[in-house]
Amino acid sequence: MSLVFAGICSHAPGITGRAHMAEPALRDEFYAALRQMSAELHATKPDALIVVAAEHFANFFMNNMPAFALGMSDEYQGPIEDPEWLKIERRKIRGNAALSKRLIVEVMNSVDVAYAEEWKFDHGIMVPLHFLTPAYDIPVIPANINCQGPPLTPLHRAWAFGEALRHAADAVPERIALVGTGGISHWPATPDSGKVNEAWDRELLDRWSRNDRQALLSYTDVATYRDAGQGGFEIRTFISVAAAAGGRGTIHFSKPIPIFAVGCTVATMNIACRT
Amino acid sequence: MSLVFAGICSHAPGITGRAHMAEPALRDEFYAALRQMSAELHATKPDALIVVAAEHFANFFMNNMPAFALGMSDEYQGPIEDPEWLKIERRKIRGNAALSKRLIVEVMNSVDVAYAEEWKFDHGIMVPLHFLTPAYDIPVIPANINCQGPPLTPLHRAWAFGEALRHAADAVPERIALVGTGGISHWPATPDSGKVNEAWDRELLDRWSRNDRQALLSYTDVATYRDAGQGGFEIRTFISVAAAAGGRGTIHFSKPIPIFAVGCTVATMNIACRT
Amino acid sequence: MSLYGLQKFLYELNRDARVQERYRDDRAALLTQYPLTDEERAAIEAGDIGLIYVLGANGQLLMHFAAYLGMPWADYIKAMRDGIVTHGPVRAGVYTMTTGMDEKVAGV
């Protein structure tokens, strides 16, 4: 039927895996914002949830690194990481292969997405699901953008991917929800882990909330790396959501939690009519 | 510097693997046309040869099926098949990772290609190389289009890929040659193996030679399957070459050789100035 | 999902010497790694090329399995034809639309 929900959130593995090491009040405020987003998501009664995640070398490697990928299976698994490490139990997650295929065929008209008939979700999808669909009651369609192994997907193509997802969502009879997940500035899994550039994050989220296409696409990878770390490359997932929703965003939570190695973010965006 | 050569040819494994079972005069006429194409190719003094091949499940599978892929390695191997079966010895083939990367970055501006830092060439690349660069004296950059596992790459995106390759070739200082390989109508590896629809092939090659974009893109997969078999889906590689070269084509050889399971084709296209 | 498992087995057997080794030495354990129906597993165990074709495996995967089993080209083509006679039309995959089998156009 249409895109019925659009949001973004963080996915760092520390959010669940190192929960016990965080300042409790700050952590719980963040968790509450995620739960509030979960309620808003469910209120739109989606038939499927597309999660646009960032490459972490869980399913794909440089022997065949897709710029974009979409899952096409009735069932996925996750987490691929040690469940003890992530503190999320391993389980099966329902998908919808037939719906995936119809969406992929639509997307392929403008964006050359790789399709994947199996997919082991990593923290990039499991952490968001853990909070947004804790009962795993909405079929998931995973999507991926290469934010990790250069040559990275260009930002303007991430925008095109969002537009293609929107067209596809509007072309199928189902109600589709969309969540983009990624860090903003962060230096995950490096000696600088925990560092956050708050000013850079504020500026990024301001551009995102205003849905300022030109400003969002004006970042270069060199400047992003300098100011926001290699984790900053994950802004591609947020850019896709802005392109898909087309409306204005509302930031529900945005504070650094250093032990989670990221400025934790929860935001939603209203769905504008397509022009 | 620019695209300096563009051509197309068949790649069926029978061309080498079942050579002894073919009618000698017909086979030798076909081989001579391939050797003539090799001479024309070498005369343009290319620094690298991009081979646009068709998916055969040698390197990629439905767990991550790229619409388009490009190799990014200094060295490849082939054939992945039993060398006895293909009657081509296994060997290393020189690539050029740095050049690949520059081309990929250019292509990615408009086409979302997967990159691959390793690649085992199958008959789709080894059979053409066996005739076109028998001394393996030109570095190869492999490219792939999904013509095999639905959802297949749309024809208009194959055209866009050819345009992107042309832009990329014109953007680098090296001299680039381009060969697209595929069958036209054929039913490879089925009980109908050996069947060829000569009228359909003539029409396809006519559209290709005239570089008639609209006519080339008007095929539907349903009609192609009906008239030209699942092997007909490989017209995508020929379409990419037409888009890249932009000129008129010359058919040097086009005759069915049933034991090779394909209407054997050798053709070149002149390189038009980009508009 | 099941044709997916059958084809993935063929894909990995075709390209991976270690999988070929396990196919020889430890076949049952190897096959438990793929989501297969009993019919698919039995067809693989028996090297029944005709049935695997009818089950929908793509020929770009299947022809190498036939070659791996030592089957000459003509026998491979015949096995697919016999498969259709014995088991009926192709049930899944890209060949489900394949029609007549009365022509022997390849001459084998």
Place this chain on the structure above:
Amino acid sequence: MSLYGLQKFLYELNRDARVQERYRDDRAALLTQYPLTDEERAAIEAGDIGLIYVLGANGQLLMHFAAYLGMPWADYIKAMRDGIVTHGPVRAGVYTMTTGMDEKVAGV
């Protein structure tokens, strides 16, 4: 090509229980399957997280190897810092531009 081999080893170890089994039982043979320099092979054999970081492995691969070796998060961060002190700046990969290491922003 060599960092590629190092990272591919980490990728396959992270996601494949059979590779983990061979890592325990038959490490030397397993490692011959990857194109590795002597330094890379020795770093893997020794579980030298600091050196592997300096050699350029992506943290999205390396952090799971550290966890697999039983290394707590704080030790993993420290091992990378120590690696830079011992072996100098990161030599390849996306972290070659990484700068100072005087901040302990994660508090570990």
